[in-house]
Amino acid sequence: MYNLIGAGLIVIGAGIGLGQIGGKAMDGIARQPEASGKIQTAMIIVAALLEGLAFGALILGQG
Amino acid sequence: MGDLFNDFSIGLFAIQTVLLIVLILLMAKFAWKPIMNSLTEREEGIQGALDAADKARREMENLQADNQRLLQEARLERDTMFKEAREIKAKMIEDAKGEAQEQANSMIKQAQEAIESEKRNAMAELKNQVAVLSVDIAEKVIREELSNKSKQLELVDKMLGEARLN
Amino acid sequence: MGIFQYRFRFLFLVSFLLCGSALFAQDAEQAEGIVDTKKEVDDYIQHHIQDSHDFTIFSYSNDAGERKHFGFPLPVIVWTSEGLVTFMSSQFDHNDNGEVIVEEEGLSFAKIHGSIYELEGGATAVNLDEEQHATNGDKVIDFSITKSVVGILLIGLLMFVWFFGLARQYKNKKIPTGFGRVLEPLVLYVRDELARPNIGEKHYRKFTGYLLTVFFFIWLLNMAGLTPLGFNVTGQIAVTAALAIFTLIIYTISGNRDYWMHILWMPGVPILIRPILAIIELVGAFIIKPFSLMVRLFANITAGHIVMMSLIAIMFVLRAELGVVGSSVLSVALSLLLFFIELLVAFLQAYIFTMLSALFIGMAVAEHDHDHDKKGHDGSDVEDVRGDFI
Numbered sequence: 001m002y003n004l005i006g007a008g009l010i011v012i013g014a015g016i017g018l019g020q021i022g023g024k025a026m027d028g029i030a031r032q033p034e035a036s037g038k039i040q041t042a043m044i045i046v047a048a049l050l051e052g053l054a055f056g057a058l059i060l061g062q063g
Numbered sequence: 064m065g066d067l068f069n070d071f072s073i074g075l076f077a078i079q080t081v082l083l084i085v086l087i088l089l090m091a092k093f094a095w096k097p098i099m100n101s102l103t104e105r106e107e108g109i110q111g112a113l114d115a116a117d118k119a120r121r122e123m124e125n126l127q128a129d130n131q132r133l134l135q136e137a138r139l140e141r142d143t144m145f146k147e148a149r150e151i152k153a154k155m156i157e158d159a160k161g162e163a164q165e166q167a168n169s170m171i172k173q174a175q176e177a178i179e180s181e182k183r184n185a186m187a188e189l190k191n192q193v194a195v196l197s198v199d200i201a202e203k204v205i206r207e208e209l210s211n212k213s214k215q216l217e218l219v220d221k222m223l224g225e226a227r228l229n
Numbered sequence: 230m231g232i233f234q235y236r237f238r239f240l241f242l243v244s245f246l247l248c249g250s251a252l253f254a255q256d257a258e259q260a261e262g263i264v265d266t267k268k269e270v271d272d273y274i275q276h277h278i279q280d281s282h283d284f285t286i287f288s289y290s291n292d293a294g295e296r297k298h299f300g301f302p303l304p305v306i307v308w309t310s311e312g313l314v315t316f317m318s319s320q321f322d323h324n325d326n327g328e329v330i331v332e333e334e335g336l337s338f339a340k341i342h343g344s345i346y347e348l349e350g351g352a353t354a355v356n357l358d359e360e361q362h363a364t365n366g367d368k369v370i371d372f373s374i375t376k377s378v379v380g381i382l383l384i385g386l387l388m389f390v391w392f393f394g395l396a397r398q399y400k401n402k403k404i405p406t407g408f409g410r411v412l413e414p415l416v417l418y419v420r421d422e423l424a425r426p427n428i429g430e431k432h433y434r435k436f437t438g439y440l441l442t443v444f445f446f447i448w449l450l451n452m453a454g455l456t457p458l459g460f461n462v463t464g465q466i467a468v469t470a471a472l473a474i475f476t477l478i479i480y481t482i483s484g485n486r487d488y489w490m491h492i493l494w495m496p497g498v499p500i501l502i503r504p505i506l507a508i509i510e511l512v513g514a515f516i517i518k519p520f521s522l523m524v525r526l527f528a529n530i531t532a533g534h535i536v537m538m539s540l541i542a543i544m545f546v547l548r549a550e551l552g553v554v555g556s557s558v559l560s561v562a563l564s565l566l567l568f569f570i571e572l573l574v575a576f577l578q579a580y581i582f583t584m585l586s587a588l589f590i591g592m593a594v595a596e597h598d599h600d601h602d603k604k605g606h607d608g609s610d611v612e613d614v615r616g617d618f619i
Contacts, residue, residue: 041426041584044577044580044581044584045584045585045588048525048581048584048585049521051525051529052521052522052524052525053521055524055525055528055529056520056521056524058528059524059528071466071467071470072280072371072465072467073370073371073467074306074307074308074370074371074372074373075280075371075375075377075378075465075467075468076467076468076470076471077372078372078378078381079377079378079381079467079468079471079472080471080474080475082378082381082382082385083442083446083471083472083475085385086385086388086389086442086446087438087439087442087475089389090388090389090392090438090441090442091438091439091442093389093393093396094388094389094392094393094395094396095392095437095438095441095442096396096438097396097397097399097400098392098395098396098399098416099420099434099437099438101396101399101403102399102413102416102417102420105403108403
């Protein structure tokens with residue numbers, strides 16, 4: 001039960017984080033379309049780091 | 064976490080490690096190395112060809128610029144030649160005109176001089192003719208006057224009358 | 230002519246994928262056959278996620294109620310108290326609850342939830358505790374040629390054949406033909422988009438081989454997991470751990486003086502903070518980075534498989550509510566949708582693993598040609614500044 005609540009919290013946090021990353025990246029691309037390649041790369045790296053953190057927490061929380 | 068490590072199979076890990084090492088070594092030796100070398104070689108070839116094309120284009124541009132310059136020079140030279148020719152022509156015409164004027168002037172002058180001298184000659188001859196005629200007339204008149212005595216006297220008188228003795 | 234050929238090939242590819250998805254569903258349907266309840270679905274998924282000792286493509290129950298398996302057994306190689314013992318997995322007769330005891334070289338073995346136990350001398354049956362672990366047996370070290378090992382071997386062979394063929398093509402001509410035209414851009418992509426920008430112009434050549442191998446290995450195994458063959462290789466924590474440890478070893482060995490300097494004695498911060506930073510950096514370099522690499526790949530692929538299987542299980546679980554046709558249509562539609570997402574994930578995870586590996590290696594070999602004691606940069610070189618941040 002507590003595991004599930006924890007998993008929910010993790011997913012909320014990760015979702016907010018991913019939303020921020022994606023949104024800011026979109027802003028950046030809209031402002032400088034010529035830099036979209038670099039922005040995408042950086043976005044994927046950060047998203048991957050966040051995802052790793054979230055998965056790590058999920059697995060740790062699973063018991 | 065417990066499940067995670069429970070599921071962890073040391074045997075599979077070992078096999079995977081060995082297989083991965085073998086795979087990496089095999090791939091590196093027989094696949095990636097020749098592929099990478101060929102790709103690099105090809106890219107260098109392409110780069111070289113592009114560079115050569117670029118160089119050729121630049122040379123062509125230089126050549127064209129040279130041609131342009133030569134053409135420009137030739138055009139300038141032609142222009143100056145034209146200009147000079149025109150000047151020479153103008154000068155020649157001018158000279159010819161001046162000479163003709165001069166010649167005409169001198170001819171007119173000569174003609175005038177000739178007319179003057181003819182006139183003078185004519186006048187001199189006329190004067191001579193008038194003098195001879197006058198003398199002739201005078202001789203005839205005097206001869207008439209002196210044909211008789213009365214008349215001679217009369218004339219002497221008259222002349223004496225005229226020529227007052229002072 | 231050419232364009233028709235390509236269009237034909239594209240259509241072929243798409244139809245192959247669709248068939249694959251359909252077969253996958255069909256496979257699960259046939260395999261489950263008797264699976265109806267939520268609990269059974271759960272167990273089936275758990276079973277699929279795990280590695281298995283035999284290669285079963287599908288199984289069904291015949292009219293007599295016997296379970297028939299279509300596939301072939303694989304050799305079991307275990308390291309026991311008496312040394313290496315080898316037998317075929319068919320001896321377990323597809324039993325996974327420890328009910329079948331295999332006697333080999335004077336030892337007794339039982340298989341419980343994919344793990345092989347060596348029973349204590351004289352034991353003729355397995356005693357299980359409440360967590361389904363055997364109490365009268367020890368887990369053996371299992372070097373079996375499991376389904377995952379078969380998958381690794383198959384994909385390794387496939388990679389070798391493809392890329393050796395590509396390498397051989399270059400001997401005769403400058404531009405590859407046929408399938409090589411598909412492979413070459415991928416190789417170039419890994420080299421130019423992953424290796425070169427992340428490692429740096431100077432050092433990337435040394436590591437390109439590793440990155441290319443890892444990229445294609447992960448990608449092809451991920452794709453193999455989407456076929457009806459039911460591989461789940463990159464969803465095995467042992468496999469991803471091995472991959473992550475390779476990256477760890479490579480960037481640890483190739484780390485230069487600056488890298489170790491930044492880990493152990495961070496320049497430019499107060500002396501008192503340096504030991505604390507060193508601990509954080511050490512934990513980061515040796516635990517967090519490889520752990521995140523390992524868990525990310527494992528969790529993504531496992532989650533993908535679980536969701537895929539769950540969507541297929543809609544067919545059975547919701548049969549009562551939606552009817553046979555309704556539940557089947559819903560299940561196939563959803564799983565087809567997920568199939569394409571999973572195709573993307575298969576590539577994305579290979580890409581991220583390779584990119585992060587390249588990034589970590591790049592951080593280890595990055596050259597800081599500026600002195601930290603001198604404040605500020607002499608030239609405002611972009612790469613220089615970037616090197617400072619990563």
